[in-house]
Amino acid sequence: MSQGEPDEAPPHFRTPADYRDAARDPETDVRTFRHLARSPYPFVWQELAANPSTPARVLDELCSNRDSAWNDGRLLRLLAEHPNADREVLLKVLAELEARLRTSTTRPYAAVLALAARRELRPEELRHLAALPGASPRMRTGLRRRLGERQ
Template structure:
């Protein structure tokens, strides 16, 4: 019977798409984060992870990792954008994920800019978001 450590080791090092997709259904948030950091994780698994929830800290870190993932396609990024918007509306502060999304050229600047108008957005986030969006090419 595999242990949580076994799942974590697989999530860090695995390259097989089928295995990575199965790991996305694992109940451990540290495995989700390892998958989100693994550059071989396929977009289907990344999209599934965008709806995974555990705790404020784990959720916000996962969303940041997903927003930064090099294999995140526009569909995944929009799912992350929606999840981040929901967190902000709840009064949470996924600020690192917001700023990571601002750096993604696959998303329109106006889509990301709207995050700064949501309930959980601070003045500092709005300022940093504006700066990040202004330097996009």
């Protein structure tokens, strides 16, 4: 446990719906958010990434969660859009998007465009995504447009 958090056992949830409800709740405490980030349910990770109360350090933990191409792409988009995602989180999302555009058959275009709208990252940190093998012409156009809107 980090300093300042009580050394208590994590909450016990009986059903997947209990996990989901806690992940959605803006009143959930940080300790529970961290517990939920380690849950086996990708829909819980996505609820955490959609909850505006989720702190950056929990978002950071979510960056390493993997399930399926569709779920992972949605999670990356939600992380890129999250108001509490700091530069560290966004750089982790960027690294994951780079890896996917280099090697995967999945195309996380929505996450790329969401990341391009974030001013915490410089345009030159994002432009190279357009040159990666998995980048489609439509993604390249959208990336250029989003980066151009920032100027």
